[in-house]
Amino acid sequence: MTPGKELSDNNPISQDFSHVNLHQPKWPQDTYVGRAKHFFTVTNPMNLLLSGQALDEAKEIVLRHSKGSLPPGLTEDDLWKAKYRYDSAFHPDTKEKMFLIGRMSAQVPMNMTITGCMMTFYRTTPAVICWQWINQSFNAVVNYTNRSGDAPISNKRLMASYMAATTGAVGTALSLNSLVKKLPSLIGRFVPFCAVAAANCINIPMMRSNELTDGIPVTTETGERIGNSKAAANKAIVQVVFSRIGMAVPGMVIPPLFMNKWSKGPFLKKYPMMAAPVQVALVGICLVFATPLCCALFPQQSSIAVTNLEENLQKELKRRGVASEYVYFNKGL
Structure with missing residues (x-):
């Protein structure tokens, strides 16, 4: 399952993604190369084309991961994609959706x-x-x-x-x-x-x-x-x-x-x-x-x-x- 599909609270966990820490970037941040890879993803202009529904569903996946209630069929790549869609549009401290051009x-x-x-x-x-x-x-x-x-x-x-x-x-x-x-x-x-x-x-x-x-x-x-x-x-x-x-x-x-x-x-x-x-x-x-x-x-x-x-x-x-x-x-x- 990929971000953008309907999620159900009754779906069981299909895989154990407890090893994935979505509070941290995918790449190590103690090196410049790792930070650069992270920001190439965050600043990707294609993220601007995502609909509000796609962003909200990415947010739901990230929140459900923290609660251990992910839907079946979700891959680790899908999880990281949702995390970076979420990061591209929501403020890390306030959790509010940011103004588009900001x-x-x-x-x-x-x-x-x-x-x-x-x-x-x-x-x-x-x-x-x-x-x-x-x-x-x-x-x-x-x-x-x-x-x-x-x-x-x-x-x-x-x-x-x-x-x-x-x-x-x-x-x-x-x-x-x-x-x-x-x-x-x-x-x-x-x-x-x-x-x-x-x-x-x-x-x-x-x-x-x-x-x-x-x-x-x-x-x-x-x-x-x-x-x-x-x-x-x-x-x-x-x-x-x-x-x-x-x-x-x-x-x-x-x-x-x-x-x-x-x-x-x-x-x-x-x-x-x-x-x-x-x-x-x-x-x-x-x-x-x-x-x-x-x-x-x-x-x-x-x-x-x-x-x-x-x-x-x-x-x-x-x-x-x-x-x-x-x-x-x-x-x-």
């Missing part, structure tokens, strides 16, 4: 379109403002959707972070554009990347600023929740900022090198309207690899040394008799 599987199609257009229409002020605004609007949705922990974010905080990131991105882009007017055209093509990098340094910390003030959940190796840690939140946000900037590098650095040369060639001179589609395609090719490979830079369930935790959490660990040197947290994406 899911990691939407990163490639959304970013290739937005980034390609940002890098094509970068010369005029209206175009810079328009595409940087669109990009930061999308980033705000992604950052909120993939936040760490289960604490709600107020509308006031959402609006403040959105406005700050948009202002930072537009201001950086316009300032740099004015500075590079007399420099070679290739230099100007890298202005959008600088603006995106600056905005990421603003948007992510501000969108997740409640984590910095209230902390994020930290757990023992067995999953026992100890409390909320601001130190863990700080580490999580730094890791995500670094990953997001790294994710943007290939798609915003490699295509300009090609486009600077091709823009002087006969094809784009004859068909200038093809510049945007060509650039979008180039960015897409880069993002297919850059997105999962940069998401994999740090473990999703990251760790922090107990000695770096707040004093009250260290005392709580001692009170519970936990002798571990590290605790763990979901870093977000």
